[in-house]
Amino acid sequence: MKIRDDYTCPLEIVHDIIKGKWKTIILYQMKDGPKGLAELEREIEGINQKMLLEQLKELIQFGLVEKKSFEGYPLHVEYSLTKRRGQKMIEAITIMQMVGVDYMLENGMTEALLEKGIMSQEEIAELTPQKLVKTL
Amino acid sequence: MKIRDDYTCPLEIVHDIIKGKWKTIILYQMKDGPKGLAELEREIEGINQKMLLEQLKELIQFGLVEKKSFEGYPLHVEYSLTKRRGQKMIEAITIMQMVGVDYMLENGMTEALLEKGIMSQEEIAELTPQKLVKTL
DNA sequence: CCGTATCCGATCCGATACTG
DNA sequence: CAGTATCGGATCGGATACGG
Numbered sequence: 185m186k187i188r189d190d191y192t193c194p195l196e197i198v199h200d201i202i203k204g205k206w207k208t209i210i211l212y213q214m215k216d217g218p219k220g221l222a223e224l225e226r227e228i229e230g231i232n233q234k235m236l237l238e239q240l241k242e243l244i245q246f247g248l249v250e251k252k253s254f255e256g257y258p259l260h261v262e263y264s265l266t267k268r269r270g271q272k273m274i275e276a277i278t279i280m281q282m283v284g285v286d287y288m289l290e291n292g293m294t295e296a297l298l299e300k301g302i303m304s305q306e307e308i309a310e311l312t313p314q315k316l317v318k319t320l
Numbered sequence: 321m322k323i324r325d326d327y328t329c330p331l332e333i334v335h336d337i338i339k340g341k342w343k344t345i346i347l348y349q350m351k352d353g354p355k356g357l358a359e360l361e362r363e364i365e366g367i368n369q370k371m372l373l374e375q376l377k378e379l380i381q382f383g384l385v386e387k388k389s390f391e392g393y394p395l396h397v398e399y400s401l402t403k404r405r406g407q408k409m410i411e412a413i414t415i416m417q418m419v420g421v422d423y424m425l426e427n428g429m430t431e432a433l434l435e436k437g438i439m440s441q442e443e444i445a446e447l448t449p450q451k452l453v454k455t456l
Numbered sequence: 457c458c459g460t461a462t463c464c465g466a467t468c469c470g471a472t473a474c475t476g
Numbered sequence: 477c478a479g480t481a482t483c484g485g486a487t488c489g490g491a492t493a494c495g496g
Binding site: 189193194196197198199202203205207208209229230246247248268275277281282283284287288290291296297299 | 328334335365382383405412413420422429432433436
């Protein structure tokens with residue numbers, strides 16, 4: 185993606201930052217520390233190497249991700265969130281996660297939540313719509 | 321957009337919700353209360369009616385926006401954020417705004433910030449990188 | 457004022473093959 | 477393990493015209 189220099193509104197930029205299909209997921213995977221390329225590819229279900237590299241490059245251009253390369257074999261790099269915009273964006277992504285979870289619960293998509301360990305069987309069973317509002 | 325029913329992760333849904341070019345901006349415009357269609361079209365620079373209606377429809381499907389129609393002429397409708405997911409998403413969008421503003425400041429795109437009244441001349445002048453971190 | 461339909465170029469993204 | 481290059485179908489989004 186070619187980065188523009190004529191944005192007329194901050195949210196326009198943010199849209200360019202996260203519009204890619206995998207951007208938020210990639211960022212979320214880095215929230216607990218640096219990750220190697222293969223590691224990310226393993227953890228993100230359905231992504232391929234080309235997409236991963238492409239989107240990482242854009243995240244770097246926008247200043248949300250930093251890349252650190254290590255010498256020697258086997259080759260190794262580390263991708264991590266930047267302190268300024270990377271970490272800040274995680275706050276937004278965390279909230280968006282809640283919105284996604286809310287949608288899944290409301291639409292009976294509980295399997296994925298269990299599989300990923302986002303919620304336990306018991307937690308889901310306990311949830312009434314009223315409680316959900318509070319949780320959010 | 322056809323809404324899927326096989327999402328494997330909450331962020332995948334959120335991506336579908338906000339990937340459209342205007343979604344976050346539309347939501348942000350509704351943060352202070354219901355808006356009519358023409359009103360939104362006037363306030364969002366660069367959008368056209370087709371896109372607006374299209375994206376509103378999707379936001380309704382995902383439960384972030386509600387639509388209320390009023391009888392009589394002239395025709396009138398009101399679009400507003402839903403309490404659950406709409407309002408919650410605004411929290412995320414507000415944070416994303418900060419990220420966008422940060423990017424604009426760092427890249428000398430201060431004109432748009434002044435025009436939209438997001439920041440004043442003085443506020444911008446006062447900002448050192450260190451202060452910016454705190455502001456965020 | 458509000459909403460629908462169509463056409464068409466631009467872009468996104470997945471598959472695949474290849475290099476250091 | 478990390479990264480580049482290409483190709484082609486699917487999707488997106490802007491223009492434009494028309495209908496309630």
